[in-house]
Amino acid sequence: MKLDILFNWPPGENSARVSLGAASVDDVHKEFSVGLTPKGKTDAEMGAHNAGWVVGDKINDQFTFDVERGDKVTVFSRSVGAKKAESKIVIDTDVEWPADAQGGTQVNTGWTF
Numbered sequence: 001m002k003l004d005i006l007f008n009w010p011p012g013e014n015s016a017r018v019s020l021g022a023a024s025v026d027d028v029h030k031e032f033s034v035g036l037t038p039k040g041k042t043d044a045e046m047g048a049h050n051a052g053w054v055v056g057d058k059i060n061d062q063f064t065f066d067v068e069r070g071d072k073v074t075v076f077s078r079s080v081g082a083k084k085a086e087s088k089i090v091i092d093t094d095v096e097w098p099a100d101a102q103g104g105t106q107v108n109t110g111w112t113f
Helices: 025-029
Strands: 002-007 015-021 030-037 066-068 073-078 087-092 108-112
Touching: 002 073, 002 087, 015 030, 025 030, 030 066
Parallel strands: none
Antiparallel strands: 002 015, 002 108, 015 066, 030 073, 073 087
């Protein structure tokens, strides 16, 4: 699975566009849910930007959303049919914000997991 963040989108708004898309054939055996922790909060709200768990090969536009700088994006994953999340990746948009993502310049960064 690949998580992409387009930093400084829209330009100059101190926000970013987040999207999740299948990166490998192994993702058909996994389910994913995306959570969001607003800046200053401590826990991710699982399923914040989709209808719950989605099988990797069914990823679509429901996994594209905007966040404010400082929000944390969490992607939970589990085997298809499992009851609980088996792993997660957390991206702090403030920590990961590229220095050149300012003014009219956007920077796209991706994480594969």
